[in-house]
Amino acid sequence: MxxxxxxxxxxxxxxxxxxxxxxxxxxxxxxxxxxxxxxxxxxxxxxxxxxxxxxxxxxxxxxxxxxxxxxxxxxxxxxxxxxxxxxxxxxxxxxxxxxxxxxxxxxxxxxxxxxxxxxxxxxxxxxxxxxxxxxxxxxxxxxxxxxxxxxxxxxxxxxxxxxxxxxxxxxxxxxxxxxxxxxxxxxxxxxxxxxxxxDDVYALKIDAIRTSDGQMTVDNFQLVPVLDFEQFKKYYPKKNKLFQFAIKKMEFKDLVLKKNKLSLSNASFYEPNLLMYTTDVVPVRVKKPSDFELDLENIKMSNATIQVMKPDGNKLLYAKNLNVDVNQLRFDKETREELIPVGYKNFQISGRDVLFSNHQDFTIGNISLNPKKGELRNISVVPNGSAPEKTSMNLLTDYIRFTINKWDFTDKKMNLDVNEVLMSRVKGKITAGTGKTVNRKKQNFNGIQFPIIIRKVVLQNSDIIYSKNNQPLSFQDLNATVNDIQLINKKDNSGIEAKISKYAVSTKNFGYKAKFYNMTARFLKLDQNTINVTAFAMKPLVSRAQFIKMIPVESDLYDITANQITANGTWDLFSDQKLIRASNVTIRNADANIFRSKIPEDDPKEKPLYSRMLRSIKIPMVVNNLNLKDSKLVYEEDTPESAGPGKLTFSNFNMNVKNLNSAKIKGNPTRVDIKINCSFMNLAPLSVNWNFDVADQGDRFAISGRTTNLPATGINPFIRPYLHVTATGTIQEMLFNFRGNPKGLDGKFNLKHKDLKVTILDKENKDKKGFLTVVANLLVKSDSGKLPEDVDVEDVERDPTKSFFNLFWKGIEQGLKKTLIGINIDKAKKTVDKTAAAVKNVKQDVKEMKASAKEVGQAIKKNPETEKVKENDKEKKGFLKGVFRKKEKSETE
Structure with missing residues (x-):
């Protein structure tokens, strides 16, 4: 080694x-x-x-x-x-x-x-x-x-x-x-x-927690405030919500807590109970939003109860037996910036006995919602009396169902495309509020992606009453379908307007009760191209005597019926760009009675002519043909001096109005032509041609007409109450041709008559004044012979507080006078009155002279020289008699 x-x-x-x-x-x-x-x-x-x-x-x-x-x-x-x-x-x-x-x-x-x-x-x-x-x-x-x-x-x-x-x-x-x-x-x-x-407001309590193979079970979870509501308001005056939350049991798995993020999956909550108190405080806006993130893969709530309380202690929201199933619920940096600060893949919500309360209580018996559809059953809306100045509803509805094509949130905006909304058997009343209109600030709709699309709305088998100022508008068996609705933001941000492509509405026993009238229709049907009304009636709710007492100034009282009203064309009455363009409007078998009393004071307001009235209509409007067929018009007028109302009757009334318009459609002609054919007083034919130009700021007009073979007795119902005169004979032909403007009219008038005689009555229209009648008929020319020459109707001045027809009647009146009808009757009256006065004066003078003569005679008898003056006395008496005769003759003439 x-x-x-x-x-x-x-x-x-x-x-x-x-x-x-x-x-x-x-x-x-x-x-x-x-x-x-x-x-x-x-x-x-x-x-x-x-x-x-x-x-x-x-x-x-x-x-x-x-x-x-x-x-x-x-x-x-x-x-x-x-x-x-x-x-x-x-x-x-x-x-x-x-x-x-x-x-x-x-x-x-x-x-x-x-x-x-x-x-x-x-x-x-x-x-x-x-x-x-x-x-x-x-x-x-x-x-x-x-x-x-x-x-x-x-x-x-x-x-x-x-x-x-x-x-x-x-x-x-x-x-x-x-x-x-x-x-x-x-x-x-x-x-x-x-x-x-x-924190210092809440405490969280849990009876038990246990896990098994990543599955956690939590028993009796409680989030409870450590302060009561009064203490909360006292110590936290800038906070506006206090929560209390309890869950009997929770189950979930894969819980992860990491920095600012909580995530888990398959969470189930059994019998959760949320109670939230609210205050009137506007919450302080947080400058720096929380970075907390929540990621729940699947979450379910079973048999939940939710209560949200108003500051006054009443319920704002209450729901029980709620069941919620949400997939991939998350709250993070992206979602917190959206209009609804949570994201999800899918959800399903169901529940019953849901209550929402503002100034009225909304109760829903059953509710079912998911991202694609929803259904609400047994709905009731009842006012709770907390805000009587606001519009309120007292309604019951079997169900409301809707389906959604698209509902998401992108770039902080909501996108909504609704496929269909169905409402069935809506019953009850809507009452408009009584409060004053408040100037609203411009609204901010930055959180909505316009347009909001609703492709179809259906209302079925409903009975609804809408009331404003105690004037109810009622619909029975109401059915409506509205297609292709687009809700868009108005350019001035003052609200949302609706653009509607197609709609259809039908109702039975339509009714509207106004102050003086009850308007009804047995059946009404309309869509964007047609209108059909049957058995229309506009009936007074008061008698004529009551009406006269109720109006401050003179006004017309109408009694109108019509068997059928139809219209064809196109019109838009829902958007800001409203438009009426009708090809034909037809009214059949109308029966109209118009009553006016001259007993109330005159209305001092200026009465514009019809061209100006049409021009004042704010929306573009044109009716190519307006037809009134087989109808009847009765006009009655009553004055303090008249014995009963005067009456004009126009039967078999047929009228055609061409190009009725408001002069607001560019390129469209603005002249209105009116043709009328009817039977005057049920005795003679009457035809009228009338025209004016709505765009003419001078409001010039022309009206002409002709009637033939009118028995003079036919006008007695109108002239008898006012002139205390009746007439016999025949008006063989009457012609008029007038032109005018808001200041007055001029034109031509012609009258051919035969065997014309008049009878003058006393003020009660009962007894004949024989002497005046004889004098009047001596002055009236009974026969005009062949058609005489036209007379000029000149300088007929209009009273701006009177209607167009008042001016027209003044023109007819002047024509009658100039053709020796009205003017000779006036002369006869004046002559007879002068004669009566002269005779009365002569009788008084004769009486006084006779008294003087008697005194002179007695004086002569007593005078010694009576014999000497006898001859002179005879001469004086003869002279006085001559004077009396001359004076009487002169006064009589």
Whole structure:
């Protein structure tokens, strides 16, 4: 053997002997001197029954250990207090213990430990460096009782009868808000009476935890507030939520706690119960969001109960028997920035007796939801009286069902594409609020990806009443289908508007009750191209006498029915760009009665002409043809002087209106032509042609017409109450042709009549005034002969507070006067009145003269010279008689 080899073996042998001697000596030293060394060079006092150390491997085995802090008030190091039956350390870091004052080991076994651990301060006050004097890669605890306290001596964690195996355990209070206080890579745990207090508001309690093959079971989990709600509001005025949470049993596997992340899989929660109190406080926005992450592979909740309480103690949300199944639920840096801060692959939610309450209570008997569809059954909405100024609903619904094509969140925006929404048997009433409209701020819809698409909405077999200002609008057997709805953000961010492609609505027994009217229809059907209404009626709710007492100024009272109303065309009444373009609108068999009383005061408001009224319509509108067929129109007017209302009747009424428009569609003609053919007073045909241009700012118009063979008795129902006159004879032909504007009208008028006679009545329209009738008929020309020449109707001034038809009647009236009907009656009246007055004056003068003559005669008889004056007296009497005759004749003429 070579010398260097021999020397090598000798050296190794000597080294081995030295190591063995050192190890033997170290064990003797450790047994006798280590407690004093630990006491003198560390922050702890340690005692033990036995201690064995392997210098080469760093393994330590000790029994019956007792450990305490030398200075319990020093919170810069971890505090340890208690006993350990057996301690086994593998690969103990002797160098770190001697020179860095740090206890480290790859493996730690604690058998029957009974320890109190006080966590060190997160940061050393002097150096600013973080301290972690105890570090174990793996730890095993058998039958332990452990309590962990914060550096403030507040209990942080405790457990009894703990059997634990943890790989790479890290126990620290460092940055608790952003990192978990206890993290590890793998675990096996069993224990009971767990307690954790993560902050000053909540405490977490668990009756028992056990694991088997990676499956963990937790019994009676409780998150309870350590303050009552009143104390919470007092000590935390900036927080707006207080939680209370209990779970009867939890099961999950593959729990991983790592830094700021908690992950597990196949989690099941049995009978969870969440109670949350809310306040009116607006929460302070956190400048730095939490870095906490949650990753749950599969999560299930069975028979859950959720309660959210309003600040006043009433329920905001309540649900029981909830069952939730979520796949791949996660909360991380990506999801927390989205509108809904959690991500998922799939979910299924079901439950019953769900209550949501704001200013009304929403109750859902059963609910079922998943990302693709949902169904709600036995729904009721009831006002709770907390906000009467808001719109409220009192409804019952059998079910609401919907299906979804797409619902996700990308780039902090929600994308929603709904395939179909079905609502069945909605019954009840919607009442508009009474509060004043508040100027709303522009809304922010940055979290929504527009457009929101709803491809189909169906409402079936519903009875709904909508009421505003005690004026109900009712629908029976309402069915509606709306297709291709696009909800888009308005350009000014004032809200959301809807674009609707197709819709169809039908209802029976439609009704609308206004202040004075009840409007009904036996059947109504409409879509974007057609409207069909049958048995329409607009009936007064009050009598004429009541109506007159209720209105402050004169107004019309309508009584209208129509067998059928139809329309064809296209119209958009839902978006901001509203449009009406109808090719045909037809009203059949209408019966309209219009009553106006002149007893109330005149309405001082200006009455615009029809062209201006159409021009004031804000939306583009055009009706190519409006037809009124086989109808009847009756106009009645009553004045304080009239004995009963005057009446005009237009039967067999047919009207065609071409190009009825609002002058807001570019390129579309704006002239409106109206043709009317009817029977006037059920006696004579009447035709009218009327036109105006809606775009004409001067509001010029033209109206002409003709009636023939009208018995004069036909106009008696109208002229008798006002003029106290009746007429007989025939109006063989009447023609008029007027042109006008808002100031008045001019034109031509012609009248051909035969055997025209009038009868003048007293103010009660009962007794005939014979003398005045004779005088009037002497002045009226009974026959016009052949058609006379036109007379000019000139300078007919319009009262701007009166309607167009008031101006038109003034034109007819002037024409009648100029054709010697109305004007001669007036002359006759005036002449008779003057004659009566003159006769009365003459009679008075004669009476006075006779008295004077009698006095003169008596004086003569008494005079002695009577005989001398007799002759002169005769001459005087003759002279006086002549004077009387001349005066009487003159007055009579």
């Amino acid at each position: 070579k010398k260097w080899v021999k020397k090598l073996f000798v050296g190794l042998g000597i080294l081995l002997v030295i190591i063995l001697l050192a190890n033997f000596g170290l064990n003797i030293w450790l047994k006798t001197q280590l407690p004093n060394y630990i006491k003198n060079n560390t922050d702890y006092k340690v005692s033990y029954k036995s201690l064995e150390v392997d210098l080469l491997s760093g393994n330590i085995l000790a029994t019956k250990i007792s450990v305490n802090n030398k200075n319990p008030q020093n919170n810069n190091v971890i505090g340890l207090q208690g006993t350990i039956d057996t301690l086994k350390i593998s690969r103990f870091g002797i160098y770190d213990a001697l020179f860095n004052k740090q206890i480290s080991s790859s493996d730690l076994l604690l058998s029957k430990p009974n320890l109190n651990v006080i966590l060190a301060k997160p940061v050393d006050d002097k150096t600013g460096k973080k301290r972690n004097p105890v570090k174990f890669e793996n730890i095993r605890i058998n039958d332990g009782n452990v309590s962990v306290f914060r550096h403030t001596k507040q209990k942080f964690l405790s457990v009894q009868d703990l059997d634990l195996y943890v790989e790479n355990l890290q126990l620290t209070e460092e940055s608790v808000e952003d990192k978990l206080p206890v993290v590890f890579d793998a675990y096996d745990i069993k224990g009971k009476n767990f307690f954790i207090r993560p």
